[in-house]
Amino acid sequence: MYKLRVVQSGKQYDYEPGASLLEILLAQNIFIDNPCNGKGVCGKCKVRIVSGEVGEVSSTELRFLKPEEVKSGVRLSCMVHPQCDLEVELMQKERKHEVLSKGYVPKFEKDLDIVKQIVNIHKPLLTDQTPFEDQIKEQLSDVEFPFSVLRGFCFKEGSYTAVIHREKDGKKVLMDLEEGDTTDSMYGIAIDIGTTTVVTALIDMLTGKELADSSMINAQKHFGLDVLTRITYEMEHPKEGVQALKEAIVASINEMIADVCGQTGVKKEQIYEVSVGANCTMMHMLLGVDALSIGKSPYAPMFVKAKDIEAEEIGIHASRGARLYCLPSVSSYIGADIVAGAYVCELHKADENVLFIDIGTNGEIVFSDHGRLLSCSCAAGPALEGMNISSGMRAAEGAIEDVEIKEDGVKLKIIGNADPIGVCGSGILAVVKELVRTGLVRKDGAFIKLKNLEETDYRYPMIEMDGIKRQFKMTEDLKITQGDVRQVQLAKGAILSGFYALLKKAGKEMSELDKVMIAGQFGAHLPADSLIGTGILPAEVKDKLVYVGNSSKTGAYMALLSGQVKREMEELAHHMDYMELGATEGYERLFADCLMFPEVH
């Protein structure tokens, strides 16, 4: 067992020798870009070895390292197998705004499900031996007293604060007793669990103020980057898979709770409720429920309804008896994150025709016809998030986030103004939009043939051949291949066809659409001209786009502060219709049509 220290965080970890440095870092939830999955072919997992002997630089590494990098100790972490104590400096600074935790919050009334009440225990006498329990029951006559609350107490006179939970049906249940008067403090946690990232916020439940937030890569990524791979893990590990996935995410949540508590001085014992928005698979995995049926046709989930349980039941450590509220889902692929979004965007109260879309690995779309809700989900795949793209990477320093093709060359916008090392989701969309706009990529998605361009055309030098395949040259090292374009094309076809299918089912024309709301942390980084220019969304909606941010977390936040909100979300989920695209007549034809990029005018 050796020690690994990370310069930036100052944190120290123990590791067993054997694995690559990349694997060791990933195992500690330190995310290092590695599009090639540690095969030594992308050169993106660079770290600097500050101290510790890790052997000679290999010839593989020399292909990716500049001489000054070699000199300063930079290595490819996938090629290094350390066997000593060492100290490393991470090269990729994550963007500050990379995990979106804020967003639009509609007006609502606070209506807490947790209340506190003072009770007084008097000294017993030989002539009055009233039990401790009965003394409390007398003062809390309308409150159920679960026996477990008695544990850990001894009979002692004085003031206590009863922490009481109001259940859905109005029943009040004692959660805990606290010695003395603690009525002046009450905290809660709002969480958005994404397949990729998890965002946690500490909320002062008495004021409604967000005091601190914390975000992490979802630790379940060790079991697969997407939900299907994680479900496959459960299938292949029938005994411990469900448990392992649950423990991974719960450990992350506990770590983030410790983080926000550390930032503010709030104690975890002062946290009485945790509220969670997440997609349906994440919710199954958080709660330790088998998600296998979500992964295969006909995609029926084990549950969709909201859950209100003890947080400790799944291992989340907060106050004794602290509650965990999980927002309701609609179906396997319209999860609580979308219900939260629809609620936050007040789709159920809309007095017009509103379309809500959350773009990610899955694109979820909800259409509101004056409050009547219809939804569908499209399997877009990870291309729009920069995955499955030859030079794709996360939105971090060195990522190309915007591209312009001009007569005088290709203009790149790079996160952190650093040297470009890859292209992130918004960059991929931008470059495909530009390829389509300039005609370098045809409507059917194929690169234009060089013979169809004049050699003097400014575009001519931008296309090069890789064997028999054409590709677009962003820089000397970074290309967009035909395969990359096809990935984007499949994603955009999936989303656009869902869009059209949903409108058709609702009996509406494109012209009748009043507003299109873009949700989710990824969507927030996609400018309108990329969405329209690639044909992910039709040109007609260009001026109707509204960006709403991380509405899943906002929904969790609102539910935390109001029982009324919880009930309205449950109503909304219950009344949202879901159409399964795969079971929709003519869908395959529609999908094929939607693969076409927009006409260039």
Add this chain to the structure above:
Amino acid sequence: MYKLRVVQSGKQYDYEPGASLLEILLAQNIFIDNPCNGKGVCGKCKVRIVSGEVGEVSSTELRFLKPEEVKSGVRLSCMVHPQCDLEVELMQKERKHEVLSKGYVPKFEKDLDIVKQIVNIHKPLLTDQTPFEDQIKEQLSDVEFPFSVLRGFCFKEGSYTAVIHREKDGKKVLMDLEEGDTTDSMYGIAIDIGTTTVVTALIDMLTGKELADSSMINAQKHFGLDVLTRITYEMEHPKEGVQALKEAIVASINEMIADVCGQTGVKKEQIYEVSVGANCTMMHMLLGVDALSIGKSPYAPMFVKAKDIEAEEIGIHASRGARLYCLPSVSSYIGADIVAGAYVCELHKADENVLFIDIGTNGEIVFSDHGRLLSCSCAAGPALEGMNISSGMRAAEGAIEDVEIKEDGVKLKIIGNADPIGVCGSGILAVVKELVRTGLVRKDGAFIKLKNLEETDYRYPMIEMDGIKRQFKMTEDLKITQGDVRQVQLAKGAILSGFYALLKKAGKEMSELDKVMIAGQFGAHLPADSLIGTGILPAEVKDKLVYVGNSSKTGAYMALLSGQVKREMEELAHHMDYMELGATEGYERLFADCLMFPEVH
């Protein structure tokens, strides 16, 4: 670590060398009489070493072992410190009826709180993705579905059996789902937890039949023989004491459940409810609640009300979601065992004046004036159970259980017709009764002076001097000392004074008493002439005695089979008044009066 095998049970145990064989056996809950506490002076802890080398017989042992015993391998277990694998034969066969598990059961209607119902899960379709949970909820519309039941299931069509618990307020809650149709089996466990012994019975809940029983010494005895010593242990170990006491009794219960399951082939997963009668301290300790306040004036308990929780909450392993019902108590010293007894004896329905008494370390007395119940508890001490008596022992082979003093000598009745090795509780009472009857012990408890007897009196040779103290010679080796008589005197004074105080409080005369019911496993072995002859009970009640056996277990059995019984017991406990003798005016004078033995006529 060596192995120890016990011939009788065939069971094998691991032990660490170092302790005496006596301590090793006790640690395994194998009870060996050892009145001198392993000091090598009573000679009662004999075992036979069947195989294994344990060293030479010591001179101490030779004082107690007959030559043929030495020859056959008999040793005093307290003097042997084994350091090898060995096999031992226990010498003291426990009496078959030693732990009383049966008793009078009044007529009652079965009214189970557990019901089973078949539900069917249909195969989902792309056009019908109804979640697993919702399919069940539709069929169990009046049943609450705790989320945890979903865990461990995957979506699979077919028949399931819903196991449903009916709560006190009539609410039905799903406990578990079982694959297939299991409606033809349902088992429960009825338990009486005594301070000394624990009795467990396996009940077929569908027929009401008791299928098997099992009993053990309460494993908490390692923390003290009586409740006060155990409470002191909790006080001295504030961090882990409560937990240690809980775990000791829960481990015993799990062991006995395994035992009754093993006897019958029933699986523990087929056990849906466990019902427990116990005194109030045992109930606190079973449930992991601090019992400190029970141990000191003013003796207010943490709780007295009935508890209905998940058995697993305290670590009792049965079916998933199995319930644990703990009968209600009245006060710290009128526990659920007494409530059970009062209920089984139908004191609440009595149409006459009935007195109920459970004689043990504490004597609990309930008086029913045509259904109006008044109770008190008397600290009798352990003398009546053969403890704190110089040659006392448990009721096991070799124990003197009855004594007659005749003109031609002292006649002994010995359990198992063996050589006498000590005197058990019923024997102690019998001999004191005889000493009083023959005038060998005076009304004030002192032995008669030898000078007051003629040397020709048949009683003369029965008294001998031990230094300046007189004692009664039962055999050459076994004596009843003045101290022994004083112990019995204190016990009888405590019980009789409680008896009188209670009658006085109820405003009744002795002559108005219609019936006296003797409960408890110890009481069942006390014949009327001992109870009356020692003055534990007044002579007037001699013809009114009724023995009811282990009514605590019977009460647990009845509660297991009927929600109606549970509610009636809770009513009974709620309406039973309790008088604290220590807070009763003139009690000390009454106690002093009651110390007197009866007049001899």
